Amino acid sequence: DTGVSQDPRHKITKRGQNVTFRCDPISEHNRLYWYRQTLGQGPEFLTYFQNEAQLEKSRLLSDRFSAERPKGSFSTLEIQRTEQGDSAMYLCASSWGGGGSYEQYFGPGTRLTVT
Amino acid sequence: AQTVTQSQPEMSVQEAETVTLSCTYDTSENNYYLFWYKQPPSRQMILVIRQEAYKQQNATENRFSVNFQKAAKSFSLKISDSQLGDTAMYFCAFILPVNSGNTPLVFGKGTRLSVIA
Numbered sequence: 711d712t713g714v715s716q717d718p719r720h721k722i723t724k725r726g727q728n729v730t731f732r733c734d735p736i737s738e739h740n741r742l743y744w745y746r747q748t749l750g751q752g753p754e755f756l757t758y759f760q761n762e763a764q765l766e767k768s769r770l771l772s773d774r775f776s777a778e779r780p781k782g783s784f785s786t787l788e789i790q791r792t793e794q795g796d797s798a799m800y801l802c803a804s805s806w807g808g809g810g811s812y813e814q815y816f817g818p819g820t821r822l823t824v825t
Numbered sequence: 826a827q828t829v830t831q832s833q834p835e836m837s838v839q840e841a842e843t844v845t846l847s848c849t850y851d852t853s854e855n856n857y858y859l860f861w862y863k864q865p866p867s868r869q870m871i872l873v874i875r876q877e878a879y880k881q882q883n884a885t886e887n888r889f890s891v892n893f894q895k896a897a898k899s900f901s902l903k904i905s906d907s908q909l910g911d912t913a914m915y916f917c918a919f920i921l922p923v924n925s926g927n928t929p930l931v932f933g934k935g936t937r938l939s940v941i942a
Contacts, residue, residue: 743929743930745929745930750934750935751934751935752829752916752918752932752933752934752935753870753916753930753932754932755929755930755931758929766929768929801870803870803930812858812875812920812922813860813872813875814872814930815872816862816869816870816871817869818868818869819869
């Protein structure tokens with residue numbers, strides 16, 4: 711297992727278009743997180759899943775954002791009707807929720823540019 | 826709400842020297858975990874070191890160590906024998922182990938560290 715992977719690594723889209731990102735977590739991890747990181751800032755939480763259940767969503771996650779994790783494996787994050795303010799790095803992380811281990815392992819991110 | 830503050834936006838250090846990055850946090854909880862993550866330029870976030878709040882002993886990982894002061898809510902990172910590869914953004918992060926599940930990490934704004942040859 712080579713770690714958390716994300717696809718695509720870069721996405722340029724025009725305002726108003728829809729985009730979808732994919733995250734493949736470390737295979738034995740049951741928790742998956744999405745964060746957004748803008749330039750010069752730390753990552754901000756968007757949403758997270760335990761297996762296939764979406765357990766928490768940030769107020770940052772507007773109605774234009776939706777995330778899924780079918781079958782508790784990979785996850786997708788979709789942004790509808792993109793706006794220039796959506797331009798950011800979207801990070802995915804995964805963790806194993808058992809045994810008191812709370813480390814989250816991050817993927818390389820998807821950099822979104824909305825023109 | 827939990828907050829994490831990193832008061833040093835940028836720092837630099839000479840190769841082989843020691844540098845300390847500051848982090849303070851705010852919480853009313855007694856049980857939590859603290860982390861330092863490293864994000865090299867254009868590369869992914871890597872966990873550097875973790876500290877459980879219930880442990881008094883400061884965590885150490887090779888050249889990286891922390892100074893955890895629970896009463897002061899301070900969690901600084903010391904990098905000894907700095908190497909060029911240590912050049913990166915460093916983020917302090919905090920998590921509450923609520924019930925049986927994780928809550929999301931709360932990050933500081935980061936400190937950009939440059940190691941100079």
